Amino acid sequence: MTRAPVLTRDGSWTGDWPLVRDPAFVVNENEAVLLPLALYLTQSPSATHGVWLSPTDDPAALVPHLDALPLIAIDFPVFNDGRGYSTAAVLRSRYRYRGDLRAIGDVLIDQLFFLRRVGFTSFLLRADQDHLKAVAKLRTFSDAYQGAADDPLPAFRRHARPNARELAEQDE
Amino acid sequence: MYRYDEVDRTLVAERVAEYRDQTARFLSGQLSEDEFKPLRLRNGLYVQRHAPMLRIAIPYGVLSAKQLRTLAHIARRYDRGYGHFTTRQNIQFNWIRLEDSPDILEELIAVEMHAIQTSGNVVRNITSDEFAGVAADELIDPRAFCEILRQWSSFHPEFTWLPRKFKIAINGAREDRAAVAFHDIGLHLMRAPNGALGFRVLVGGGMGRTPIIGAVIREFLPWRQYLTYIESILRVYNRHGRRDNLNKARIKILVRSLGIEEFARQVEEDFAPLADGPSTVTSAELHRVASYFAPPPYKKLDEHALDISDRAFARWVERSVKPHRVCGYRSVVLSLKPTGIAPGDATAEQMDLVADWAERYGFGEIRVSHEQNLILPDVRLDHLRTLWQEAKTAGLATPNVGLLTDIIACPGGDFCSLANAKSIPIAESIQRRFDDLDYLHDLGEININISGCMNSCGHHHVGHIGILGVDKDGDEWYQVSLGGADGSSAGTGRVAIGRIIGPSFKAEQMPDVIERLIDTFVSLREDGERFVDTVARVGPTPFKERVYREGSHAHERLEQAVA
Numbered sequence: 001m002t003r004a005p006v007l008t009r010d011g012s013w014t015g016d017w018p019l020v021r022d023p024a025f026v027v028n029e030n031e032a033v034l035l036p037l038a039l040y041l042t043q044s045p046s047a048t049h050g051v052w053l054s055p056t057d058d059p060a061a062l063v064p065h066l067d068a069l070p071l072i073a074i075d076f077p078v079f080n081d082g083r084g085y086s087t088a089a090v091l092r093s094r095y096r097y098r099g100d101l102r103a104i105g106d107v108l109i110d111q112l113f114f115l116r117r118v119g120f121t122s123f124l125l126r127a128d129q130d131h132l133k134a135v136a137k138l139r140t141f142s143d144a145y146q147g148a149a150d151d152p153l154p155a156f157r158r159h160a161r162p163n164a165r166e167l168a169e170q171d172e
Numbered sequence: 173m174y175r176y177d178e179v180d181r182t183l184v185a186e187r188v189a190e191y192r193d194q195t196a197r198f199l200s201g202q203l204s205e206d207e208f209k210p211l212r213l214r215n216g217l218y219v220q221r222h223a224p225m226l227r228i229a230i231p232y233g234v235l236s237a238k239q240l241r242t243l244a245h246i247a248r249r250y251d252r253g254y255g256h257f258t259t260r261q262n263i264q265f266n267w268i269r270l271e272d273s274p275d276i277l278e279e280l281i282a283v284e285m286h287a288i289q290t291s292g293n294v295v296r297n298i299t300s301d302e303f304a305g306v307a308a309d310e311l312i313d314p315r316a317f318c319e320i321l322r323q324w325s326s327f328h329p330e331f332t333w334l335p336r337k338f339k340i341a342i343n344g345a346r347e348d349r350a351a352v353a354f355h356d357i358g359l360h361l362m363r364a365p366n367g368a369l370g371f372r373v374l375v376g377g378g379m380g381r382t383p384i385i386g387a388v389i390r391e392f393l394p395w396r397q398y399l400t401y402i403e404s405i406l407r408v409y410n411r412h413g414r415r416d417n418l419n420k421a422r423i424k425i426l427v428r429s430l431g432i433e434e435f436a437r438q439v440e441e442d443f444a445p446l447a448d449g450p451s452t453v454t455s456a457e458l459h460r461v462a463s464y465f466a467p468p469p470y471k472k473l474d475e476h477a478l479d480i481s482d483r484a485f486a487r488w489v490e491r492s493v494k495p496h497r498v499c500g501y502r503s504v505v506l507s508l509k510p511t512g513i514a515p516g517d518a519t520a521e522q523m524d525l526v527a528d529w530a531e532r533y534g535f536g537e538i539r540v541s542h543e544q545n546l547i548l549p550d551v552r553l554d555h556l557r558t559l560w561q562e563a564k565t566a567g568l569a570t571p572n573v574g575l576l577t578d579i580i581a582c583p584g585g586d587f588c589s590l591a592n593a594k595s596i597p598i599a600e601s602i603q604r605r606f607d608d609l610d611y612l613h614d615l616g617e618i619n620i621n622i623s624g625c626m627n628s629c630g631h632h633h634v635g636h637i638g639i640l641g642v643d644k645d646g647d648e649w650y651q652v653s654l655g656g657a658d659g660s661s662a663g664t665g666r667v668a669i670g671r672i673i674g675p676s677f678k679a680e681q682m683p684d685v686i687e688r689l690i691d692t693f694v695s696l697r698e699d700g701e702r703f704v705d706t707v708a709r710v711g712p713t714p715f716k717e718r719v720y721r722e723g724s725h726a727h728e729r730l731e732q733a734v735a
Contacts, residue, residue: 081415082330082332083411085330085333108207145179147449148328157454167175
């Protein structure tokens, strides 16, 4: 299997993990692959394997294994299916998953900033995406109004924002 | 009103840069039509029948004179000299070139405006009471809560690909002028018996194909927790809302299929561990944002009786002049509904004039109502007459606010590519039929709302008389409903979805249909009651009988001609 380049949240590149879609796949204990949730739960739970979630998979099933998991991937079958964003947010914020969280599937460069904010740490882009542009797209915005997994503090807790009088004084 | 600081300016500018890059990639073929579409929509750009349309947000309906002049400038420079104010406190320009759209957004930055999330499957413009801060019946000013929510929802990373669009409205007055019950989330500001400030939260209301009145999910939500609670509602919706069928993807369908109790349970389960998390709004933040909505420097004025010996002036005062919380001041509604003009349309010249009046007779502020009219919120009593004369000259003093001819209508089949039928000519034909001002005033408040398709941008479900354009074998027909009410005092606070009276009509029958409905009302009306009250009291039957008895032959002939 070829290893496509995976973008990381800090803009570097790494290799991907082979993805298993076949539910009848025979798990080899020493082979690092990404398993579908059902297969992972029944056959694996070991630190060698990662797991990938479909939009309908409930991340709650992974709670007992989160400390051991080196990689969780979330699949975007189509780019405009936003469920994976909430799956990521729940894994990070509610279940405190700290390992690598990867977006796979129909992952487009215009989504990188938002994926990064909800807690994804690596991105397997769709094959036709512009790698040069991708790195810059991680930083489309230099600030944010609301808290998210990357920084739970909203702007009003991070900045000393002016009130009406202070702003008027700044303008003068 | 709210002013941008460094954070706002940076984010809005970076958004325009992002959109400019996306547009350039689309025009050079690097981005496909399908992939560009949702990106342009979330920046307000639709592709319509004749040309792209740009929808610009007027957050919770508040505009400055400077902003309105910029809209006039955009109308002149990039459009055909006019704009269309919508039912969700936005403005649309119908003749935009896609190539120009990034430049228009760039021009908006200078006056602290944007088109962010005015379309697409995201949280849309937060709407509110057009009289916020000045209404005599206001309990709590909603504007700071609207602004905090506007910021929170802008580019929220988790909710940029929702199953469908998401609309939130906030009301802080006794009268609900924001149609809160018809929003995905509706918030009523309130005080608990112990004086604590918070919200009564409704969820799953909406119009569209399946009109539903929002259900109460929380009787009382402390204000500090509202961002977190809304986040939990959106998360449950984002994870579990239907994505297989566009027509069943709104949150109301999820709430209805789960039932409000189960939906609420899932929201509370998500919310409980986050309740006091970092999204909790601080007092400092509320005060900071509220400082931008501090009352302007009102003069100490006395109330005095207006000289209304001039009948035309008296009529205008009766319809257009609204009570104000400050002595000696009034709010003035400028009607964008003269006969022959598409409801909600204003020319660049009119926008400039309204901006001038806002500065001359007020504190430089204008409001936009969901009835598609403009409002000057702080006019002194002794300026009313001069303002009236100037507004009359400008075609902005039609004394029909709240009356039958103050019709709400979407752009319809003349512009919109989603429409099944035209709306604007129907509005005009009704306005022409009811051209006797005395009669209109005698009839009292009647809301006629017209939508060109099921998406209900013209809010037909809550019209006292609702008109919906439908397509039958390629022909335009109109379905009529009765007894809708949006929660405002025009319907005496009632919230109701109109009921369809029967088979639909051809465009040319519509003035007759409305006339028969009105004749029925006049014959059954008791003690000067309102149209909706008569409908509620006697039921739809006498109206139906009158419309279909008299119209039956013509109706059948038309049905046969089509069949």
